[in-house]
Amino acid sequence: MNTRNIYLKTVPPDQAVQAAMQAIDRDRLMHTETVPSQQACGRVTAAPVFARCSSPTFHAAAMDGIAVRAQDTFAAREDQPLTLCREKDYLPVNTGNPLPQGFNTVIMVENVVEQDADTVSIDAPAAPWQHVRRIGEDIVATELLIPQNTELSPYDVGALLSAGIFEVEVHENVRTTFIPTGDEVLDFRDRPAPKPGQVIESNSQVFLASARGMGMDAESVPTIPDRKDALTDAVRKALDSGSHVVVVGAGSSAGSKDFTRPVFEELGQVLVHGIAVMPGKPSLLAVTDERSGHPGRLLVGAPGYPVSAVVCFDELIAPLAAWLARKPVPAAHEVDVTLTTKVPSRPGMAEMLRLAVGRVGERIVATPLGRGAGLLTSMIKAQATTVIPADREGIDQGETVRARLLTHPRQLDSVLMHVGSHDNTLDLLANELMGRPCPVRLVSGHVGSMGGLNALKAESALFAGCHLFDPESGDFNFPFITRYLKNMDLTVVNLAIRHQGLMVAPGNPKGIRSVADLAREDVRFINRQRGAGTRILLDHHLTEATINPRTVRGYDQEEFTHMAVAVNVRTGAADCGLGIRAAATALGLDFVPLARERYDLVIPTRFMDDPRIAALRECIGMDATQDRIKELGGYETTLTGRIMQPGDGLQPKN
Known part of the structure; x- marks a missing residue:
């Protein structure tokens, strides 16, 4: 059995970054190169750049008009225009033309009255050098144009060329290689269908896109199996190829197949194993020594879980790569x-x-x-x-x-914040709203119907999806609004009538026909979270069937969406779950109908004129949207878009 790599001491990410900076000789590691100026955008100057020539290199007309001698125009008055003769007193010029010898100013063509082909008149004097770009107005030859360690912008490229600088010395880009690992990891290029225990490799592509977005020269290699010798060989090849930074994906934790640390210890010194942040804790930093053949290079062990890998990149790799490239770390709002x-x-x-x-x-x-x-x-x-x-x-x-x-902060004004019950129609609406001329981004927090009402009370959402049934009145949502939000002015708009029922495996192998079957010993149930309208509906039917919830196997196992419940049933983690027909249809499950219910959108009335809510209501009211809702399965749209009133209850089934 392989030894596990137990790591006990974690450090904050900024300390980990500092440890790596202190261990790497940046000046020795990162070389310089000369590139054509037109290809230098995003590169960092390795030395100061001085102008070779001035810009402009001559006195140039800045306007279309005539070139004159300012002193010859001082007598011009509005009531006593001055006549000028071509060649003797003026010459026509266009913008950018050299200023003719002996002339020192330009009068715009719109201020000139043409008398004939060779004679014009003006009614105001001209100041010396007006509308003239003088020699060196922008750039003077030999002056410092751009200092060292400056990241070149598109405007810098223009200045370089204007100053006669056709190539520039820059620091080389940070070169990095990402090495995915794992026996269970499938190459996405093969378009595989993963079996249980297998995953499609994607972290390398997230890494490459992120790295290239920072101007790094990044590449990845095919997945390496969980063998120490194979990983050692892959890291050595990446170093031999010239990579300044080698990142190993997965294998940095404490499992018996995690070989990143022992490989790094053979090639150099481990600086940090474990950062004090979750996700991302198993991240590892090391620096190579002479044993690698390429001393002073950075080695990174990135966790295998996707979000952990992103945190590793953002908190460790990005600041270290920026430091190596002598670029500022991209600032976030x-x-x-x-x-x-x-x-x-x-x-x-x-x-x-x-x-x-x-x-x-x-x-x-x-x-x-x-x-x-x-x-x-x-x-x-x-x-x-x-x-x-x-x-x-x-x-x-x-x-x-x-x-x-x-x-970008401006995009927050186009976000339509929903907090409440999950429904598959919200995904449909999210897509439709992004297709509008002025896109609206619908984001949802799935906290259940009661959680949605609490969010409205806390003024933390623009609307809440609710389907709370009150058995005493037979009404939906209003009894709960009256009880918990009685002082709020709210408008209730129906989105759809939907069908709730028991989602079971294809063919219903357990023969589940009603809520009564949930009390059977051989039935494993998967529940929704407390406060969810579906949970409240279940409890109502359990009460009617005189079933104690504690006798239901899995009653305390909770999920936050209908699709999550459906996935549990589809994969065999549960035999049954209560949810909407659309979720069952989406995953090919059988469905035992239990109830029809009204799924409403509860909106603070003061937001009804908000452009985002207006877009939502317009979208809901479209026939095309309602047709798509019905295509999901298990929905009726007879009330869709209607403003509901207390006591409306539920219309009879079509």
Whole structure:
């Protein structure tokens, strides 16, 4: 059995970066090269650049008109125009023409009255050198044009060429190689269909895109199997190819097949194994020595989980690559955001939290997204991140924290923030809204119907999806609004009538026919979270069937979306789950109908004129959208778009 690589001491990411900077001789590692000026954008100057010639190199007309001698025009008056003769007193010029010898100013053509082909008149005097670009106005030969260690912009390229600089000495780009590892990792180029225990490799492509976005020369190699000799050979080849930074994907943790650390120890010195942030904790930094044949190169062990790998890149690789390239670390916009829900966290370890954010009223609000290290989709959906400090036990609902935006601040005004019950139609609407002439980005926090009402009460959402059934009145949502939000002015708009039922495996092998079957010993159930309307519906039917929830195997096993419940059933992790027909249809499950319910959008009335809500309502009201809703399966659109009133209940089935 292989020895596990136990790491006990973690350090903050900034300390890890400093340790690497102190161990690497940057001047020795990073060389310079000369490139054509027109190809130098984004490169960093290795020496000061001095102008070879002036710009302009001659006195030039800055306007279309006539060139004159200023002193010859001083007598011109509005009531006594001055006549000028061609060749003797003036010469025509166009913008950019050299100023004719002996002339020192230009009069714009619109201020000149043509008398005949050789005679003009003016009614105002001209000042010396007006509308003239003088020699060296922009650049003077021999002056410092661009200092050393400057990242060249497109405008710098123009200045270089204008000053007669046709090639420039720059620092070489940081060269990096990403090495994915793992026996279970499949090459995406083969378009594989993964079996249980297998995953499609994608971290390398996230890394390459991120690295190239920073101006690095990045490449990846095919996946290396979990063998120490194979990994050693791959790292050596990457170093031989000239890589300044070699990143090994996965294998940096404490598993028996994690070989990154022992390989790095054979090639150099391990500086850091473990950073004090989650996700990303298993990250590893090392520097090569003479045993590698290429001393002074950076070795990085990136965790295998996608989000952990992203954190490793952002917190370690990006600042170190910027330092090697002598570029500033890209600055992110930071804003204050208010949390829509409470977020617990384990003290002693900082945690990176991904957030869906948008503007609600005068505040920017944030809903935490999935926190697992393997949830790459949480990065796709996130507009910001924040860090829960190591000395905190979490962040309270309503607390304001500092967040780093992953998007431009202006885009927050086009975010439509939803917090509430999950429904598959929200994904459909999200796509439709992004197809509008002025796109609207719908982001959702799936916290259940009651969580949505609480978010409205805390002014943390523009609307909430709810399907809360009140058995006593037979109505939906309004009894709960009256009970919990009685002082708020709210408008309730129906999105759809949907069908809830028991999702079971294809062919219904357990023969599940009703809620009564959930009490059977051989049935494993998967539930929704507390506060979800589906959970409330289940409890109502369990009560009617006189079934104690504690007798239902899996009652305490919770998921936050209908699709997550469906996946559990589809993969055999559960035999049954309560959810909407659309989720069952999407994953090819059988469906045992249980109830029809009204899924409404609860909107603070003061937001009804908000352009984002207006776009949402317009989208819902379109026949094409309603047709797509019905195509999902298990939906009726007879009430879709209608403003509901207390007591409306549920219309009879079509």
